[in-house]
């Protein structure tokens with residue numbers, strides 16, 4: 001094959017007697033992906049741990065194969081469950097890259113879909129639609145966000161059922177050709193699996209994304225601002241800390257996404273503040289600093305009624 | 319009579335794994351791959367029936383192999399060929415084509431000699447199988 005296949009080289013003609021796992025690890029480029037995961041994603045300890053374990057399993061499987069030991073291509077279909085904004089989509093994107101570097105999938109692209117991409121509008125529309133998507137995902141990862149929408153309990157003739165059946169069949173018979181990652185909120189995924197036991201049994205890895213702790217959310221805020229060339233001053237950061245503690249108790253709290261939205265609004269207020277107060281030239285420092293006032297103007301710091309409407313606004317924004 | 323047409327025609331039939339590798343080569347070149355089938359394999363019959371659409375945006379050969387499996391299920395008793403089309407400017411034509419499925423029994427062609435004026439002879443080849451109606455020719 002012309003396309004570079006990082007490490008799954010044909011080695012049948014070479015008689016190997018020992019394999020250096022460390023060297024394999026370094027050579028595969030997996031280390032780089034894991035490092036980047038560590039650096040750019042705050043927290044998520046259990047998730048990172050599971051990903052490392054998966055990488056180790058695949059490396060060992062490959063070593064066994066090369067030494068001629070019995071081996072079985074592991075099933076890698078996964079499910080990511082967790083509350084809103086805990087990083088499921090973000091991690092899925094990295095997963096595709098990782099599996100490609102490990103030689104588990106041939107191409108390493110990610111096809112991200114929801115119900116609408118798989119399920120048709122009328123009889124006979126669903127199967128070709130689902131198959132088109134499956135073909136696109138061959139050699140890569142099929143990411144089905146909010147997978148439970150595929151199944152509509154209240155309507156037994158829903159076309160989603162057809163998509164599910166095709167998916168299950170291909171997941172079973174073409175395990176070498178692609179990996180499916182389902183994602184969604186924990187409790188709803190659980191109910192989805194209860195009504196679709198076929199799915200549960202085909203998915204070997206269930207990874208839970210925990211909610212972030214307050215200090216993790218603060219670090220996430222730092223990282224997000226840094227990426228956009230902004231930063232807090234000392235009081236601004238303290239205000240953010242308080243904001244996080246208050247925001248968590250509000251309805252529609254969405255972990256890192258709530259932080260993202262809060263920062264978007266803080267930047268808006270900062271821009272307004274600069275516009276209204278500045279007369280004369282201002283420097284890069286001023287332009288990129290979020291101060292306490294930009295955070296404290298949030299309705300979270302005000303009365304009950306205000307909190308309600310900010311919560312609703314947040315829901316709309318996410 | 320083992321009919322030869324397209325690339326690799328003097329090799330033994332390719333295995334599915336070999337087909338997949340050739341297909342991957344075509345995809346990696348940016349060519350659109352597709353399948354065509356016929357039960358009239360006369361060498362001058364260039365227009366075979368299309369199986370589905372050409373694939374423009376499936377990066378992996380497994381997608382085509384899926385279609386090949388489906389096509390064989392329906393038309394396993396006919397000739398099926400892979401066609402790789404290069405749409406880039408200046409080419410805009412088929413770059414590679416080879417047979418990926420053939421009937422179990424291939425009766426082949428009869429050579430007909432038609433005597434014409436002045437002891438001249440016109441030759442023509444006629445497929446034995448194509449004597450029967452379309453759809454009933456093999457198997």
Ligand SMILES: Nc1ncnc2c1ncn2[C@@H]1O[C@H](COP(=O)(O)OP(=O)(O)OP(=O)(O)O)[C@@H](O)[C@H]1O
Nearest residue numbers: 040041042083084085086087088089090220256257
């Ligand atoms: N650990 C983290 N470190 C830094 N940024 C993060 C982290 N987790 C999530 N984010 C950011 O938070 C936002 C939301 O994350 P993401 O979309 O991955 O969440 P999700 O779990 O898919 O949410 P939903 O279930 O609502 O779709 C993204 O902008 C992402 O970059």
Ligand SMILES: [Mg+2]
Nearest residue numbers: 088089090145
């Ligand atoms: Mg998401």
